[in-house]
Amino acid sequence: MILTIITLAAAAVFFAMGRIRSDVVALIALVVLVCGGILDVSEALSGFSNPIVIMMAGLFVVGGAVFNSGLAKMIGARLSKLGGNNPTRLFLVVVLATGVIGGFVSNTGTVALMLPIVVSMAASSKVSPARFLMPIAFASSIGGMLTLIGTPPNLVIAEVWEEYGGTPLTMFSFFPAGIICLLVGTAMLIPMSRWLVKGKKKQHSGEEPIGCSLGKLVEEYNLNEDLWRIEVPKSSPINGLTLGTLSLRSNYGLDVLELRADKGSGILKNIVQEAPTAASTVDSGDTLFVRGSLDGAKRFAKDYSLRLDENPEDTRRNLQFYDIGLAEIIPLPGSSLLKDSISKLDFRNRFNLNILGVRRGKEFTTQGIKDLVLQKNDVLLVQGTWEDIGQLSRETSKWVVLGQPESQAAHVTIDYKAPLVAVIMLAMIAALVFDFIPAVMAVIIAALLMVLSGCFRSVADAYKTMNWESIVLIAAMMPMSLALEKTGAGEMFSSGLISLLGSFGPHLLLAGIYFATSVMTLFISNTATAVLMAPIALQSAVAYGVSPLPFLFAVSFGASLCFASPFSTPPNALVMTAGGYSFTDYLKVGGPLQLIMGIIMIFVIPLVFPF
Numbered sequence: 001m002i003l004t005i006i007t008l009a010a011a012a013v014f015f016a017m018g019r020i021r022s023d024v025v026a027l028i029a030l031v032v033l034v035c036g037g038i039l040d041v042s043e044a045l046s047g048f049s050n051p052i053v054i055m056m057a058g059l060f061v062v063g064g065a066v067f068n069s070g071l072a073k074m075i076g077a078r079l080s081k082l083g084g085n086n087p088t089r090l091f092l093v094v095v096l097a098t099g100v101i102g103g104f105v106s107n108t109g110t111v112a113l114m115l116p117i118v119v120s121m122a123a124s125s126k127v128s129p130a131r132f133l134m135p136i137a138f139a140s141s142i143g144g145m146l147t148l149i150g151t152p153p154n155l156v157i158a159e160v161w162e163e164y165g166g167t168p169l170t171m172f173s174f175f176p177a178g179i180i181c182l183l184v185g186t187a188m189l190i191p192m193s194r195w196l197v198k199g200k201k202k203q204h205s206g207e208e209p210i211g212c213s214l215g216k217l218v219e220e221y222n223l224n225e226d227l228w229r230i231e232v233p234k235s236s237p238i239n240g241l242t243l244g245t246l247s248l249r250s251n252y253g254l255d256v257l258e259l260r261a262d263k264g265s266g267i268l269k270n271i272v273q274e275a276p277t278a279a280s281t282v283d284s285g286d287t288l289f290v291r292g293s294l295d296g297a298k299r300f301a302k303d304y305s306l307r308l309d310e311n312p313e314d315t316r317r318n319l320q321f322y323d324i325g326l327a328e329i330i331p332l333p334g335s336s337l338l339k340d341s342i343s344k345l346d347f348r349n350r351f352n353l354n355i356l357g358v359r360r361g362k363e364f365t366t367q368g369i370k371d372l373v374l375q376k377n378d379v380l381l382v383q384g385t386w387e388d389i390g391q392l393s394r395e396t397s398k399w400v401v402l403g404q405p406e407s408q409a410a411h412v413t414i415d416y417k418a419p420l421v422a423v424i425m426l427a428m429i430a431a432l433v434f435d436f437i438p439a440v441m442a443v444i445i446a447a448l449l450m451v452l453s454g455c456f457r458s459v460a461d462a463y464k465t466m467n468w469e470s471i472v473l474i475a476a477m478m479p480m481s482l483a484l485e486k487t488g489a490g491e492m493f494s495s496g497l498i499s500l501l502g503s504f505g506p507h508l509l510l511a512g513i514y515f516a517t518s519v520m521t522l523f524i525s526n527t528a529t530a531v532l533m534a535p536i537a538l539q540s541a542v543a544y545g546v547s548p549l550p551f552l553f554a555v556s557f558g559a560s561l562c563f564a565s566p567f568s569t570p571p572n573a574l575v576m577t578a579g580g581y582s583f584t585d586y587l588k589v590g591g592p593l594q595l596i597m598g599i600i601m602i603f604v605i606p607l608v609f610p611f
Contacts, residue, residue, distance in 0.1 A: 001487040001488060003032075003033070003036045003038060004033065004038055004483045004487045007029050007032050007033055007036075007483075008029070008480060008523050010029070011025055011026065011028075011029040021469060022469065022473050022566065022573075022576070022583070023468070023469045023470075023472035023473045023476065026472070026473050026476035026477050027472065027476050029476070029480070030044050030476045030479060030480075031044075033479070033480075033483050038483045038486065038487060039479055039482065039483055039486075043479055043482055044479050045479075046478070046479055046482070047474070047475035047476060047477070047478030047479050048475045050475065050478055051438075051439070051440040052108065052440075052474070052478075052570060053471060053474055053475045053478070054440050054443075054444070055108060055439065055440050055443045056108055056112070056470065056471055056474060056570055056574070057447075057466055057471055058440075058443035058444050058446065058447040059108060059112030059113070059443055059447075060112060060465050060466040060467060060471075061447035061450055061451070061462050061465055061466070062112065062113065062424075062425060062428065062443065062446050062447055062450060063112045063113060063115055063116045063465065064116070064450075064456070064461075064462065064464075064465025064466075065417075065421050065424075065450035065455040065456065065462075065465075066113065066116045066117065066421055066425065067116035067119070067120065067465075068414055068417075068455060068456060068461075068465075069414055069415060069417040069418040069420075069421040069455055070414070070415035070418050071418040071421050071422055071425075072116040072117040072119070072120040072121075073120045073124070074418060075117045075121075076117050076118070076120040076121030076122075076124060077121070077124065079093050079094060079097065079117070079121050080121050080124060080125050083125075087127065088190060090121075090125065090127070091131070091132065091135070091189075091190060091193065092186065092190070094114075094118060094121070094132055094135075094136060095132075095135050095136060095139045095186050095189060096139075096182070096186060097114075098110060098111075098114050098136040098139040098140055098143065099139040099140070099142055099143030099146075099182045099185075099186070100143060100146075101113070101114070101140075101143065102139065102140035102141070102142070102143025102144050102146070102150060103143045103144065103145075103146030103147045103150045103178070104147060104149065104150070104429075104432075104433045107137075107140035107141050107143070107144045107150070107151055107569065107570070107571045108140075108570040108571055108574065110136075110140040110143070110571070111136060111137050111140045111570075111571040111574045111575060112574060113425065113429075114136050114140075115133065115136075115574065115575065115578060118132045118133060118136055119133075119578065128196075128197045129578065129579060130196045130197050130579045130580055130581070131193045131194070131196055131197045132193070133575040133578055133579035133581075134193070134196055134572075134575055134579055134581060134585070134586070134589060134590070135189045135193050136571075136575070137569075137571035137572050137574065137575045138185065138189065138563050138571075138572075138590065138593065139182070139185070139186065139189075140571045141560050141561060141562070141563070141569055141571060142178075142181050142182050142185045142186075142560075142561065143178075143182060144560055145174050145177065145178035145181050145182075145556070145557060145560055145561070146172075146174060146175050146178040146179065146182065147171055147172060147174060147175065147178075148169055148170065148171050148172075148173060148174060149171070149433070149435075150174070150178075151526070151556075151560050152526070152527040152530070153526050153527060153529075153530035153555065153556045153559040153560050154174060154556050154560075156527065156530040156531055156534055156555075156556070157530060157534050157552040157553065157555055157556045160534040160535065160538055160552060161538075161548070161549060161552055164538060164548060166548075166549060174553075174556075176608045177553065177557070177601070177604055177605060177608045177609075180600075180604055181557070181561070181597065181601065181604075184597065184600055185561075185593065185597060188593055188596065188597075189593070192589045192592070192593060193589070195588060195589055196579070196581070196585060196589060214321050214325065214326055217326045217328070217381065218319070218326070220359075220364055221356065221357040221359075221364050221366055221381055222364065222366065223257070223291070223319075223356065223357075223366070224312070224319070225291075226291050226292055226293060226294070227257070227289060227290075227291055227312065227319065228289070228290050228291075228292070228294070228297040228308060228309065228310070228312075229287060229288075229289055229308075229309040229314065230287065230288045230289075230290060230297065230300070230301055230306050230307065230308050230309070231286075231287050231306065231307040231309070232282055232283070232284055232285065232286045232287070232288070232306060232307075233284065233305065233306070233307060234284040234285075235305055236284065236304050236305045236306055237304055237305065238282050238304040238305075238306065239282065239283055239284045240281065240282070240283070241281070241282055242278065242279055242280060242281050242282070243256055243259075243276055243277070243278055243279075243280045243282065244277075244278030244279060246282075248290065248300065251300075252292065252296040252297070252299055252300045253292045253293060253296040254290040254291065254292035254296050254297060254300060255290065255291045255292060256276040256280075256288055256289070256290050257276070257289045257290065257291055257319075257356070257383065258273055258274070258275070258276065258287075258288070258289040258319070258324060259273070259274040259275075259276045259280050259282070259286060259287075259288055260272070260273050260274070260286065260287040260288075260289070261273075261274070261283065261285065261286050261287075262285060262287070268420065268453075269416050269417075269419075269420075270454060271320075271322055271323075271416055272323065273320075273321075273322050273323035273324045274323070274324070275324045275352065275353070275354060275383055275384040275385055275388075276354070277348055277352070277354075278348075289319060291366075294310070320415075322414055323385055323386065323457075324383060324384060324385050324386070325383070325384070325385075325386045325389055326356070326381060326382070326383055327381075327382055327389045327392070327401055327402065328359070328379050328380065328381055328382075328401070328402040329379070329380050329382060329392065329399045329400065329401050329402065330377070330378075330379050330380075330399060330400045330402065331374060331376075331378065331380075331398065331399050332398060332399055332400065333376060335398045335399060336398065337374055337398055337399065338374050338375065338376060339373060339374065339375075340373065340374060341370070341371050341372060341373050341374075342355055342358070342369050342370055342371070342372050342374070343370045343371065345374075347382060351382075351384070351388060351391070351392055352384055352385070352388045353382045353383065353384035353388055353389065353392065354382065354383045354384065355369065355380055355381070355382055355383075356381045356382065356383050357369065357380075357381040358372055358374075358378055358379070358380060358381070359378065359379040359380075359381070360375065360377075360378050360379075361377075366381075379402070386457070389401070414454075414455065414457075417453070417454065417455045420453055420455065421450065421455055424446050424449045424450060424453070425446065427446070428442050428443060428445075428446035431445075447462070450462070467574070467577055467578070469576075469577055470570075470573040470574050470576060470577060473566075473573050474570050474573050480523060500512070506544060506546050506606075506611050507602065507606065509540060509544060509551075510550060510551060510554050510602055510605065510606065511602045513533065513536075513537045513540065513551055513554050513555060513558070514554040514555075514557065514558040514598055514601065514602055515558065515598060516533065516558075517529055517530070517533045517554070517555050517558030517559050518558040518559075518561070518562060518594060518598055520532070520533070521558070521559050521562040521568050521569075522562060522564060522565045522568050523565075523568075526559040526560055526562060526568065526569055527559075529555075529558075529559045530555055530556060530559045533555045533558075533559070534552060534555050537551040537552055537554065537555050538551065538552065546611040547609070547610065547611055549609045550605050550606050550609040550610070550611060553605050553608075553609055554601070554602075554605055557601050557605065558598065558601075561594060561597050561598065561601070562594060563586065563589070563590030563591070563593050563594045564586055564587055564590040564591040564594050565583075565586055565590070566581070566583060566586050572586065572590075
């Protein structure tokens with residue numbers, strides 16, 4: 001028992017200091033408990049197979065697809081519009097929306113879905129996401145108190161109450177107290193949230209691309225100039241011909257930047273982009289993006305019965321980088337590339353890449369570069385698939401690739417997948433609300449559908465969306481509740497507190513149960529705390545001669561409204577890294593909120609559920 005208490009206390013100290021990553025601290029604590037004989041290996045590793053941890057991993061993938069498809073940006077724009085230019089109104093919209101969703105979807109699922117939306121919204125509104133992320137984590141937990149299915153502790157006390165012989169709790173038995181909670185908590189978070197952005201620098205993920213953005217490259221090299229979009233109908237004689245056969249440059253003065261095929265339709269729409277080569281075949285339904293004079297584009301369209309969009313703005317708006325991209329490369333001094341003409345470099349055949357332009361000093365050249373001889377400090381603009389550009393960046397003996405192409409690719413939005421992502425996400429939420437299948441399976445299926453339907457470029461990109469620090473932290477902390485239960489430390493603490501306060505009346509006894517539950521949830525999961533405390537609360541109320549119902553509700557609210565620690569609930573851990581929070585941030589904002597909410601609920605619960 002002593003070893004368990006010392007280990008948890010030491011872990012709390014290191015969490016607060018923040019010098020060692022929180023997931024590493026949790027793993028060290030776990031190792032100490034195993035080596036001390038408190039937990040065996042299977043018990044220590046049980047957290048990594050816990051459905052909640054698996055759900056967290058799957059929800060990161062779902063949230064990544066929401067962000068990757070641009071759906072987060074769309075929803076964020078709607079929320080921003082509702083909030084207007086008023087930061088307080090914007091805050092209210094986000095927090096209340098999260099709270100309402102949290103009443104019907106698990107708090108973990110709510111935050112995982114809202115996190116990319118809020119980050120996108122904050123970026124577009126030029127507001128630090130740190131102001132929103134911790135409040136939405138808290139709001140998801142508060143919102144869970146609106147309904148029976150909102151959070152696991154609610155189900156725990158409902159089962160204990162029904163076994164006692166009480167009338168079964170309904171879906172909205174929690175709502176009267178829960179709505180008071182949500183309104184009071186939101187009001188308190190408005191001023192408190194401002195503390196979260198003081199002294200904080202802009203957070204970086206460490207994966208942002210270095211160098212020019214794609215839009216900047218298009219602008220600098222003037223790629224939008226003389227850019228035309230040409231569609232290939234079924235009746236066109238061009239169908240089945242290769243670009244090499246067409247000889248567009250010599251016959252029409254046109255260069256093909258992209259060959260695009262639109263496959264599927266509706267929410268199953270799929271766009272395949274191809275970096276053009278001489279062997280590229282043109283098929284019906286394809287779209288070509290070409291550069292050159294309008295007269296040349298008109299002659300080409302007329303000769304082959306093609307549809308030419310003569311509106312440059314439409315063409316520029318449709319120029320996207322889903323499968324193909326752009327990158328700049330600098331030949332190294334002494335490289336064999338120097339003093340060779342562009343045509344002799346033969347990048348198309350050697351690397352499947354097209355050279356679109358050359359930057360020499362402050363001059364950008366894209367026309368007539370075929371015979372241009374490379375000089376020292378020249379920069380080449382190349383185009384091709386992200387995979388081929390990434391391969392080029394790994395061959396560093398002759399050149400340096402500016403920026404991080406693979407990271408650039410990860411930041412490109414696959415916006416045409418947004419409707420499909422929305423359908424998958426709504427289906428997952430419906431499964432979670434109506435319990436068609438186990439919650440963890442609903443999340444896993446949704447994550448798999450996101451990957452299989454092409455909402456990510458690869459499975460590797462899906463894995464990159466996972467916040468492993470949060471996942472490991474929760475998985476490692478879950479067995480701590482088992483250690484407290486096995487050693488009797490948790491029950492000793494709770495029983496002693498109740499024995500001390502029981503003689504002072506039901507309100508003080510209720511307060512003792514509430515805050516005993518609240519303190520325990522700082523160290524172990526809220527579900528485990530509810531399982532441990534609910535029978536004790538029931539027995540105490542029966543012995544005292546009052547209704548056990550308000551005491552059971554005190555357990556549920558005390559277990560769920562826990563904000564002073566990043567590992568007390570999964571939502572708190574989910575936003576820790578994204579918001580750039582430290583352990584002390586949770587103490588500074590979550591501590592007072594948890595205390596004040598507790599005091600309020602001690603008086604509200606008996607009003608709604610009398611003794």
